[in-house]
Amino acid sequence: MLRYTVLRILGAIPTLLLVIALAFLMVHAAPGGPFDDERALPADVEANIAAAYHLDEPLPQQFLRYMSGLLQGDLGPSYRYRDYTVGELIGTAFPYSLKLGAMAMALALLLGVSAGTVAALRQGTALDKVVMGFSMTGISIPVFVIAPVLVLFLAVKLQWLPAGWSSATGMSRYLLPVITLALPQIAYIARLTRASMIDVLGRDFIRTAHAQGLGTATVVRVHALKPAMLPVLSYMGPAIAAILTGSVVVEEIFGIPGLGQFFVRGALNRDYTLVLGIVVFYASLIVLLNLLVDILYGAIDPRVRYR
């Protein structure tokens, strides 16, 4: 088990290197640079700044310099937020994104699994069709449409919830962004749960459990839930990635000062180190969470052996 975990983490290193190299190439391939502005700088000033940030060096050398800094845990200085390092920026912004993402994921799992289970138990009934109808809608509508519609109804028309980040304090300002981010995931998880629950409920060992006189609630809780969660668990990897990318849009729409917002600004400003830093951070996070999913998978299905 420990050996497996270590091997998996080591196995992630080439993936991360490739992601960093691609991201590095792409930000540098984009036209313009971090210090281009509407007002052109004098040539000697520009040369000085470039030299100060080593932007005058050939690209491979810049890449090696960046990588050696990375190995020491240094993500470099931000080119635009001049008084901050990229590490500091991530440190201030990530807690918002983490809270947003974690709550969205928790909500998606809670509602998705419950709705899917209920639909599976009432397969073919009106309730099943309503749940599946909602879930199809949820999957089909993109986040940037859901967000304004929710704001329009819940915040502007009904005035139940605050519309933006700055117009409220406390947890209430998280509500709309979390719902927006979670909605497509709730829909997808509900469909996954329903399909796998129907499959599990048709298995012989469920018939055995009924033959032992166990009530439906016990049968689902003790016997069916664990195996039915396996496909949902497999989906957690892609779901985490979807929530991270979704949060970039959602943070921008609601004006949340999270990592997503920094990422978008960084890309627009050619803030090479900031964009790369966030890419490295997110990529590592995804690799780590996927590893966690795999380990959990083994815990649920005892027949999975780690080699």
Place this chain on the structure above:
Amino acid sequence: MSLLDVQGLTIRYGDETVVDGVDLFIDRGESVGLVGESGSGKSQSALAILGLLPRQAIATGSIEFDGQQILGASDSVLNTLRARRIGIVFQDPMQALNPYLRIGTQLRQIPLTHGLCEKTEIDARVIDMLASVGLPDPERQFRAYPHELSGGMRQRVMLASALIAEPDLLIADEPTTALDVTVQAQILDLLEDMRDNTALLLITHDLGIVAGHCEHTIVLDRGRLVEQGPTTSVFAAPNHAHTKTLLAAAPRVDRGDVPEPVKGSTILSVGDAVVDYRDLQAVSKVSFSVKKGETVAVVGESGSGKSSLVRAMLGLIPMASGRVVYAGSHLEGPVESRAQAPRRDLQLIFQDPVSALNPQMRVQAIVGEPLLVHEPRLNAAARAERVTEILERVGLSQKFLRRFPHELSGGQAQRVAIARALILNPRVLVCDEAVAALDGSVREQVLNVLREVQADTGLSIIFISHDLAVVRSISHRVLVMYLGRLVEMADSQSLFAAPKHPYTRALLDSVPVPDPVAVQKRAPLRGEVPSPVNPPDGCVFHPRCPKADDRCASKAPALRDFNGVRVACHYPNA
């Protein structure tokens, strides 16, 4: 009043009637056998008694258990009967137990749900129950997952779950069909020992099991009850034609004609074959040969290496060492690299015909396909003629030509598979459990096809089977394998009359005989086939052998010849 009183039970799925007006009574403590072929409605009836039919099934009639009507009863009423009053054991314990939960976790739900004892005593009660069904080290098995146990041990767990609430009626639905014959004997004996005053409804396709274990016998045919009565009279003087057919089709391991040995030239021989898998040896230095026109059976329980042996011979899996000689020339390497002629001459048919036939091809294309490879110059008309001819030979008319595999019954599908194998006029046909999935009467038809083709063409057959009664009726010679070793090789007449190896003896004794008056001398083998990853020292059979002593534990016996019978045993039977 009967404990269970079923009257006019009819079960329908849409327009299809699977059980049609069945009446059935079981008194307290009585044992009743419910016999029938697949599709006779026997399992459906059992599920109906527990109220476990799928939602789309429509059941009418009456099922009264101890005065309580079961048809139409609510789940909460049914749940007070299930396990507590009526326990059930299903066929395949690997499927019937939850693979994701520890055995203890599953079993403790039963006393918990039915409030059988104080919560603090539940674990102890479950462990007690596991001990009483003969599980070694029950505390450890309590924490084990089902896949960590052998098939026999899993079925013991299943039996523990059915009996832990001390029900009045135990339903056993094909309880030993998925098990090896020596383990089957153990489980059936355990069932007898454990049930005490519990009434038993034993559902099976195996008349031998009913003959040995039930006082009363009921025969179902396509959903209808065709015969019932005390077991002895049903077997001695069956009234209904279907019962007579079933009895006639049930081969007996203890009597009946055994084919005479074949004299002739050797067509195929295998020498010192060894098959290695990653961490185990599946076949250890096995040699045998097949004569022209001879049927050689390879028998043994799961893990004996019988399938690995023939597959390596055919080049389907690698043979670590050893040689295969066919018609004077050596066959080496994987089948793809072998010459066309031996590939054409050696053909194979599998256990499950439905998955061995391409579902997207019609029978005509399936059977004609080998000709495209081996006789490419044949034109379409000539090919079609050959296909029709060979289908006729296996007893299928032209109307089957345009059918797809799913439109065939199991027996028809297996005949198509045989036709495909025979169309190239092979010299040797390997049948890997080819009749194991077929019902008795259909199995007889398929065996007859093989016998006829052999008589006409001098075909040699290698017949892999776990069913010794079938082997007795078809094979001229028998190889008995245990844990990858050949333990006995003899002509069928000597082997069935006087088996020399104690394992062969035990195998023969374990087969249930469809005759309630035949006195079976039963000395069920202890334990189960050990793991081939860690085979026992000395003679691999010694831990289970009634004759074993220190010598057997330390020194592996060589294969020795006794008047043409080869036996690997220090103390062979006379």
